[in-house]
Amino acid sequence: MNSNKEVNIYSTEIDRNLLNKLLIFPYPAIFKDLKEILHKIINDNVYINGKFKVKLYIGDTRDFLENWKGEKFDIVYQDAFSPQKSPKLWSVEYFRLIRKVMSYDGILTTYSTSTPVRLSLYENGFKIYSYKHEKVREGTIASLRNINSLLEIDMEQKRILSSKGEPIRD
Numbered sequence: 780m781n782s783n784k785e786v787n788i789y790s791t792e793i794d795r796n797l798l799n800k801l802l803i804f805p806y807p808a809i810f811k812d813l814k815e816i817l818h819k820i821i822n823d824n825v826y827i828n829g830k831f832k833v834k835l836y837i838g839d840t841r842d843f844l845e846n847w848k849g850e851k852f853d854i855v856y857q858d859a860f861s862p863q864k865s866p867k868l869w870s871v872e873y874f875r876l877i878r879k880v881m882s883y884d885g886i887l888t889t890y891s892t893s894t895p896v897r898l899s900l901y902e903n904g905f906k907i908y909s910y911k912h913e914k915v916r917e918g919t920i921a922s923l924r925n926i927n928s929l930l931e932i933d934m935e936q937k938r939i940l941s942s943k944g945e946p947i948r949d
């Protein structure tokens with residue numbers, strides 16, 4: 780891996796009020812440095828430190844994905860509450876947009892282990908892996924290519940057994 784490679788991190792947030800609240804939140808002194816970074820990201824929508832660049836898109840993630848024209852993403856951190864709370868960010872249609880912007884070698888990580896979420900990814904051609912680590916509860920890694928070091932879930936079997944659930948649709 781080329782350690783001089785630029786690392787570009789894109790984050791999306793639809794709730795402007797939440798961002799405003801973070802600007803006045805009384806962080807403990809120990810967070811001083813992080814608070815300055817966070818305020819810069821919220822105020823300028825960008826923070827650069829050496830090879831690291833963080834960009835904030837304020838708006839709907841789906842608009843961001845539909846309009847994305849940049850390089851393909853290597854890692855997607857899927858941290859969107861839950862399918863019950865934000866169904867638009869866990870559906871087959873959503874993961875179709877994610878697939879379009881991901882590199883073939885990329886991975887998507889999520890804390891969700893729900894079969895409907897995994898089926899929504901699987902329907903878009905993702906292979907589904909269980910990820911477990913000491914002291915951390917099980918999560919999911921989805922990838923377009925094989926990852927031999929991880930345990931692949933037999934999604935075809937889950938798809939056939941509809942008692943396991945259906946993919947989530949818009």
Ligand SMILES: C[S@@+](CC[C@H](N)C(=O)[O-])C[C@H]1O[C@@H](n2cnc3c(N)ncnc32)[C@H](O)[C@@H]1O
Nearest residue numbers: 791792793794797838839840841858859860865
């Ligand atoms: C679980 S939180 C993620 C928090 C963030 N990853 C962090 O660690 O601070 C989910 C966030 O998604 C935002 N959200 C919900 N629907 C969205 C959408 N359609 N587009 C962008 N952000 C959305 C919510 O306002 C909420 O702040």
